[in-house]
Amino acid sequence: xxxxxxxxxxxxVTNQGTIFTALQNxxxxxxxxxxxxxxxxxxxxxxxxxSLIAGLSEPTEGSVLLKGQKITRPGxxxxxxxxxxxxxxxxxxxxxVMFPLRKKYRKNQKEAKQRVMDHLxxxxxxxxxxxxxxxxxxxxxxxxxxxRALAMDxxxxxxxxxxxALDEQTRQVLHGELERIWMETGKTILFxxxxxxxxxxxxxxxxxxxxxxxxxxxxxxxxxxxPRQQFREKMVQIEQEIMDILGQEIDKVIKGELSDAHSx
Amino acid sequence: xxxLVKRLxxxxxxxxxxxxxxxxxxxxPTMLPSPVQVGKTVWMGLADLTLVYDLIxxxxxxLIGFSIxxxxxxxxxxLLARVRTADETLGILxxxxxxxxxxxxxPLAIAWFGLTETSVxxxxxxxxxxxxxxxxxxxxxxxxxVYIKAARTMDYTGPxxxxxxxxxxxxxxxxxxxxLAWAFGWRALMAGELLSTGPGLGYTLKYASDTxxxxxxxxxxxxxxxxxxxxxxxxxxxxxxxxxxxxxxxxAA
Numbered sequence: 001x002x003x004x005x006x007x008x009x010x011x012x013v014t015n016q017g018t019i020f021t022a023l024q025n026x027x028x029x030x031x032x033x034x035x036x037x038x039x040x041x042x043x044x045x046x047x048x049x050x051s052l053i054a055g056l057s058e059p060t061e062g063s064v065l066l067k068g069q070k071i072t073r074p075g076x077x078x079x080x081x082x083x084x085x086x087x088x089x090x091x092x093x094x095x096x097v098m099f100p101l102r103k104k105y106r107k108n109q110k111e112a113k114q115r116v117m118d119h120l121x122x123x124x125x126x127x128x129x130x131x132x133x134x135x136x137x138x139x140x141x142x143x144x145x146x147x148r149a150l151a152m153d154x155x156x157x158x159x160x161x162x163x164x165a166l167d168e169q170t171r172q173v174l175h176g177e178l179e180r181i182w183m184e185t186g187k188t189i190l191f192x193x194x195x196x197x198x199x200x201x202x203x204x205x206x207x208x209x210x211x212x213x214x215x216x217x218x219x220x221x222x223x224x225x226x227p228r229q230q231f232r233e234k235m236v237q238i239e240q241e242i243m244d245i246l247g248q249e250i251d252k253v254i255k256g257e258l259s260d261a262h263s264x
Numbered sequence: 265x266x267x268l269v270k271r272l273x274x275x276x277x278x279x280x281x282x283x284x285x286x287x288x289x290x291x292x293p294t295m296l297p298s299p300v301q302v303g304k305t306v307w308m309g310l311a312d313l314t315l316v317y318d319l320i321x322x323x324x325x326x327l328i329g330f331s332i333x334x335x336x337x338x339x340x341x342x343l344l345a346r347v348r349t350a351d352e353t354l355g356i357l358x359x360x361x362x363x364x365x366x367x368x369x370x371p372l373a374i375a376w377f378g379l380t381e382t383s384v385x386x387x388x389x390x391x392x393x394x395x396x397x398x399x400x401x402x403x404x405x406x407x408x409x410v411y412i413k414a415a416r417t418m419d420y421t422g423p424x425x426x427x428x429x430x431x432x433x434x435x436x437x438x439x440x441x442x443x444l445a446w447a448f449g450w451r452a453l454m455a456g457e458l459l460s461t462g463p464g465l466g467y468t469l470k471y472a473s474d475t476x477x478x479x480x481x482x483x484x485x486x487x488x489x490x491x492x493x494x495x496x497x498x499x500x501x502x503x504x505x506x507x508x509x510x511x512x513x514x515x516a517a
Contacts, residue, residue, distance in 0.1 A: 056413055074416040080413075086410045086413070088429070088432070090432045090433075090435065100419070103419065104419075134510065
């Protein structure tokens with residue numbers, strides 16, 4: 001198995017000193033080249049799970065294996081795209097994409113530069129190589145972040161609600177771009193979102209997560225050919241199915257929030 | 265109307281009103297001389313180079329003290345930001361020192377270095393170091409965690425992470441620290457020089473006061489203010505603005 005999450009539990013000690021279980025006994029397998037979405041309401045631990053796979057935190061119990069290797073720390077074999085673009089404002093677009101290549105290509109600057117330009121072309125931003133991030137729109141910044149993650153040639157691309165902060169139109173455009181990039185590169189993508197449409201449109205598989213504690217409640221394969229615009233009706237049908245599964249979870253979250261409001 | 269024109273008109277008006285009031289003989293010239301007298305005195309001081317030498321001496325004290333303050337302040341700030349125990353112990357001391365006006369260290373400086381220029385420089389160093397340290401500390405502590413996370417996923421750790429990500433990310437705070445260190449240093453310098461045996465603008469101010477040359481007193485005060493605003497506007501304000509724009513903290517005007 002390419003990526004194997006087995007028996008993963010993640011607990012935190014809260015400020016009040018109680019133990020909070022963010023994830024409980026998660027089992028998840030991902031095949032090479034798959035586009036898998038982690039979908040769920042806020043508080044289901046989907047971002048926590050992504051961060052465990054990224055190696056940015058460690059599970060309390062269980063293990064995450066990538067090609068049989070246990071993940072214990074972050075590394076350039078896994079590219080991460082965060083909700084904020086996380087570009088370095090003091091570097092140009094070119095230098096940002098170059099940033100992860102500096103050490104790996106120390107002896108081969110020319111190849112590194114070529115690689116940067118190729119990836120900027122892939123996200124259609126090569127004209128902006130010498131711009132600074134603050135001169136770009138949010139959507140453009142996020143495309144640079146995708147180029148930066150892919151330039152490292154990672155085995156796995158982890159995306160944590162990458163389009164969550166963008167407006168609807170930009171989001172639609174970037175869906176198309178991401179789908180194209182995924183088909184061109186054949187990368188395995190793990191995509192965290194709370195947007196049902198987005199998950200159905202992009203994924204081979206949608207892993208639906210529930211809350212209190214965070215767990216996998218359903219694993220749904222989307223068997224629609226791409227591009228999927230033409231199957232609008234089928235997509236709506238699947239979205240409705242997911243909505244039904246998620247309905248109870250969302251009720252739970254809302255009730256929790258309301259009771260918080262009363263007690264607070 | 266361009267801002268420069270507005271300012272020019274304002275200052276010309278100010279001088280005209282001052283001169284007009286002076287001519288009404290409301291007060292004796294020893295209390296406040298006329299702008300013409302002040303202008304003449306400053307011009308003579310500049311022409312016979314006495315004020316120029318004072319100016320050079322003051323700027324030399326300031327530059328030496330300011331440079332030392334930046335070096336110590338930066339290192340101290342990094343230490344406080346990175347080492348928790350240092351922050352919890354030394355940090356509170358630095359905070360206390362920051363609230364002490366640096367001129368109160370003069371007796372100590374005189375005991376150590378005598379009534380020399382070194383004492384003045386020492387006061388300037390104390391004036392700038394702590395504000396630089398506190399800003400550097402804040403800059404490093406406030407680096408957005410997402411930058412660090414992103415860098416870690418790109419195989420950056422240890423010194424590489426520190427120098428390539430944390431240090432550049434803290435530059436906006438550092439620039440504020442530099443600007444404040446200069447301003448605090450400038451104030452400390454004048455206080456120190458007032459009590460020194462020269463050379464320097466502050467010393468000349470004191471000397472002019474002792475000999476009753478009120479025109480020179482006013483002239484030096486104007487000079488001090490002029491240099492302060494000039495360095496702030498031409499160097500530090502621009503530097504800070506450029507950095508804030510580049511770092512995306514302020515939209516380009």
